[in-house]
Structures are given as structure tokens and as C-alpha cells.
Amino acid sequence: MTAIAPAAVLWDMDGTVVDTEPYWIQAETDLVESYGRTWTYEDSMTLVGAGLWESAQILRDHGVDMVPDDIVAHLTGAVRERLTKDGVPFRPGAQRMLSELSSRGVRMALVTMSVRAMAEQVVSHLPTNPFELMVTGDEVTQPKPHPEAYLTAAERLGVPIAECIAVEDSRNGLASAVASGARSLAIPHAVSIEAGVGYTTWPTLDSRTVDDLFSIPFPTSDSLV
Structure with a gap:
């Protein structure tokens, strides 16, 4: 060709x-579990490639009692901390x-x-x-x-x-x-x-x-x- x-x-x-997906998955899991709910690997796969605010609404549906802007800020902050601590893969x-x-x-x-x-x-x-x-x-x-x-x-x-x-x-x-x-x-x-x-x-x-x-x-x- x-x-x-x-x-x-x-x-x-x-x-x-x-390869930041593991960082996002951990951030999502920690956040959902902090509200006493369960977040599975299969759940996290539904967010791959999705917009952050759409992902935030899905997390709200799983029990995260935060407004979408705060969810986005929380997840982004957690992933950025991992990038600083563990490097960029x-x-x-x-x-x-x-x-x-x-x-x-x-x-x-x-x-x-x-x-x-x-x-x-x-x-x-x-x-x-x-x-x-x-x-x-x-x-x-x-x-x-x-x-x-x-x-x-x-x-x-x-x-x-x-x-x-x-x-x-x-x-x-x-x-x-x-x-x-x-x-x-x-x-x-x-x-x-x-x-x-x-x-x-x-x-x-x-x-x-x-x-x-x-x-x-x-x-x-x-x-x-």
C-alpha cells in the first residue's frame, strides 16, 4: 500500500x-469504596475512553455522593499524584x-x-x-x-x-x-x-x-x- x-x-x-488506565482504575475504586460501595474491574472498563463528566455521572450512580465537577477534580488529582509518584508509563x-x-x-x-x-x-x-x-x-x-x-x-x-x-x-x-x-x-x-x-x-x-x-x-x- x-x-x-x-x-x-x-x-x-x-x-x-x-498506560494510565491502572491509575484511573485505582482512583475510581478508592473513591467508590470510600462510600461503602463496590467498584469492579468490569465497571472500570465501561469508563475507558469516556468523557470525564460522563464518567462522573456513572460514579454517582454507583453511590458517589459528590457533584460531577468535584468527582472529576478528585479523580484527576489522584491520577496526577500517581504520575508524580510512580512516573509516566x-x-x-x-x-x-x-x-x-x-x-x-x-x-x-x-x-x-x-x-x-x-x-x-x-x-x-x-x-x-x-x-x-x-x-x-x-x-x-x-x-x-x-x-x-x-x-x-x-x-x-x-x-x-x-x-x-x-x-x-x-x-x-x-x-x-x-x-x-x-x-x-x-x-x-x-x-x-x-x-x-x-x-x-x-x-x-x-x-x-x-x-x-x-x-x-x-x-x-x-x-x-
Whole structure:
């Protein structure tokens, strides 16, 4: 397949660039259990790729007696503490791919449902910041799986979304990327993603090249969701 350089590569963060899911799961579990309720691993998987305020409502339904803004602040604070204490666990191949794309002059944006302060904390652990801009969960009106975040990133970069590649790990995130019209790559992590129409699936970025990424096919008009 012909490798066609994108106008930009748009990256999800949690589960794609960094493996923060265990930090989120622990934060959710501790919070729910502090109210005498139970939070299972299966419960936590329902929040993978979801917007923080939507996740907050689900936690309220599980007995957390806090307003959504306070839940989001609590969870984000707990995860940021873990990032400070235990470090930033990058996903296999992510730092290398970011570096190689940057060295080839490819424009990039971070498109995450985490809040900006946390995204900035994660990016600060990279040797250099490869992202021209960020679109974060506290800056959009419609979280993933709505395409707003990806469309916003392309608009701010001044490039057509159809000429971008979006990299995701979750079902919600992938749905957002595909619906935006971007060439979409899924690298499943916490939740499985089956092969399907309108996107490409890799098990990992490890051992993949920039040209492999550039070979991600363009979506067809009937593959958009």
C-alpha cells in the first residue's frame, strides 16, 4: 500500500501514548469504596475512553455522593499524584514514533478527554514536546465518541480532517476518530477492538515504522459512522 504522509497525526493520550488506565482504575475504586460501595474491574472498563463528566455521572450512580465537577477534580488529582509518584508509563513504541514523526516534520496534536493540566503533565515527561496543540476534555462540549475533539484539532491546525491520521486505543475514541473522517488507527489496550470497516487495527506501535503509519488507508464514504 502506498505511504501517503498526512497533514497531521492526531493522538489520543490515555491508553495510546501512556498506560494510565491502572491509575484511573485505582482512583475510581478508592473513591467508590470510600462510600461503602463496590467498584469492579468490569465497571472500570465501561469508563475507558469516556468523557470525564460522563464518567462522573456513572460514579454517582454507583453511590458517589459528590457533584460531577468535584468527582472529576478528585479523580484527576489522584491520577496526577500517581504520575508524580510512580512516573509516566509510556506505551510500547509511542515515544519512538512521536520522535520519528517529529524529526520528519509531521505536525501533531494531542486529542484527549483528560483535562489540560494532566495532559501538560504527561507531555512534560517527553524529551521535547512534539505536539503543536492540545484539545482536552475540559475544552469540548461533546466528549468522545462524538467527533468534536478531532474536528476541533484539525480546524485549529488549519488542515482537512480527511488528510489527518488519528491514533486511538478505545472504542469510544475510535468511534470519534472514524466519525470525524480521519484515517483511523486502533491500538487496543484495556478493551478489545475487533477488525472492522473504516479503520486499521494494530496490536502495538512497537516495531512499526513511520511509513507503516502513513500507509493507513483513507476511509471510504460508506465506512464513516
